[in-house]
Amino acid sequence: MYSSLSAKAIFARLFIALAISYLLGLLFGVAFMVVAFTAIALLVWHYHHLVKLMTWLWVSKSLSPPTANGLWGRIYDGLYRIIRKHRLKQKRLNDKVRQFRDGAEALPDAALVLSSDLTIQWGNKKAQRILGVRWPGDVGQRIDNLIRFPEFARYIEEGNFELPCHIPSPINTELMIELRLIAYGADQVLFLARDISKIHRLEEMRRDFVANVSHELKTPLTVMRGYVEMVQMTESSLDPYWQKAFSTMETQVSRMDRLVEQLLILSRVEVSTEEEEKQLVDMPKLISALIEDAKWLNQEKSHILTSEIDNALAIEGIDNELKSACSNLISNAIAYTPAGGNIHVSWGKEGNKAKFSVKDDGPGIRPEHVNRITERFFRVDKSRSRNTGGSGLGLAIVKHVLNHHHAELAINSQWGKGSEFIIYFEPKCIRFIDN
Known part of the structure; x- marks a missing residue:
């Protein structure tokens, strides 16, 4: 059982010892000498135990402290208690370190x-x-x-x-x-x-397969399109039934051709990571050209297409990849916005980043679909995508292009209230055009 003495008890014991020695000295008429002898004896006793303590701390290899009675016995017991607590803590710490290392090795x-x-x-x-x-x-x-x-x-x-x-x-x-x-x-x-060597090899095999199949499909599709167009040129001599059949064939061949083209683009952007390919891209000119193309191809739906472009802001990047990314966002807005709807395209700075935005008032995207929308072949509404000719690859292409340009895609959408697709370019990619 460990116990401790307070300073009051220690000084009380010292006072009692000196008082008793003083009283004994009075009996023999040598009070001063007896008190002095008692004090010297106490001092020698304390120095003796100090030497034992120093020898134990600095010389002895024993973990157990010296034994003693009285005050020094309490001191030794206290030191031994501290040592035991320290050893227990050290043992627990060593066990935790060992568990961590065993876990890390596993x-x-x-x-x-x-x-x-x-x-x-x-x-x-x-x-x-x-x-x-x-x-x-x-x-x-x-x-x-x-x-x-x-x-x-x-x-x-x-x-x-x-x-x-x-x-x-x-x-x-x-x-x-x-x-x-x-x-x-x-x-x-x-x-x-x-x-990740196996995963990397499988990914390379997948990319090669997609690229090779896409290239192999390109030629027969071109031949088929040519024969269909040749037959359609003589449609006046065909029955209405066959006119409808060849018209459907032409539509499906065109859809397949667009899918193959997007697969080829996706294959290119997946492997294109060379920094030296990057150069100054005149984004105002690129976006303006895309908007003009969109207006020309958008005559059927008659969308209200507006734009706001900072003509001094450019990007260091890969021209054809940025064109593909921006084109896909604009094309998606046109495809999914109802006739007569509003589409707004903007390009400028927001804070220290460059921002490209395409905003529409179409049907929007449900919250549960937003996180998956950039996956390959993912379609929010499969029946609607077939009607619009969507392949589910456009936003996958955008994602890979942005990875090459230190950019990120943000999607703000409310179901039934439209969507806004935003590309943010990091400050290190931003350049300025001298007008």
């Missing part, structure tokens, strides 16, 4: 714990197999000194870790890895890397 991914300045503090065994980072040999090294890829350097420099970074493995270029940085604790970063 992960299928490479895991590194980095400091706030991205120096390595700990890593699991898979980090050596996937990244070539050794623990504890590489402790204190900055991660970007060991993983030297331009894509990773840009990823670190931009500081936007919401999306992963894809690079080849530093020790095996045949492996493709996905890197993620996650805030961990107060001043640490958890660095995760996983092997």
Whole structure:
């Protein structure tokens, strides 16, 4: 049972000892000498235990403190109690560290714990197999000194870790890895890397398949269209039944041709990531040309098409990709807005970003569909899409184009009240045209 003495009790004991020695000294007429002897004896006793305490702290390897009675016994007991509490805490901490390391070693991914300045503090065994980072040999090294890829350097420099970074493995270029940085604790970063080689190969196979099939379909569709148009030129000699049949064939061939064209565009934008391809794009001129084309093709529905364009604002990017993205948003607005509706196209600055917007008063999009609308072949209303000739690829193309241009797509829509599709370009992409 541990107990402690208060300062009041300690001084009370000292006073009682000196008082008793004083009274004994009075009996023999040597009070001063007895008190002095008692004080010296107490001082020697305390220094003796101080020496024992220092020897135990600095020399002895024993975990148990010296034994003693009285005040020093209480001190030793208190120190032993503190040591036991510390050892229990240390044991619990070691168990937690061991559990963390066992869990990290069991992960299928490479895991590194980095400091706030991205120096390595700990890593699991898979980090050596996937990244070539050794623990504890590489402790204190900055991660970007060991993983030297331009894509990773840009990823670190931009500081936007919401999306992963894809690079080849530093020790095996045949492996493709996905890197993620996650805030961990107060001043640490958890660095995760996983092997996505199989997924990457499957994605490449899918892209190649789509591109090859699209190219193979292009020629027979062109031949079929040519024969259909040739027959339609002689439609006066055909029965009404066959005139309707060939007209339906021409419509479906045109629809298939548009689908193939969009598949080819999607295949191109999925693989086009080269920064050197980017150049100054005259967005006011590009958007104005798209609006003029839309007005010409929109005579049947007679939409009220208005625009507001900042003629000095340009973008550094890929011309044909930006044209495809903007064209898809305008085409969607025309396709899904009822006849006589309003479509407004704007281009300008909002804050420190460039903003391209297409706003309509069409039927809008239900909230549950907004998050899926950029998926390939996703259609909000399949029957309506067949009537409008939609393929479900337009917004997928827009999404890939924006990924290449450090831009994001925002969708504001209310069911039954229209939609607004907005593209925001980051400040680093913005350029100005000298008029």
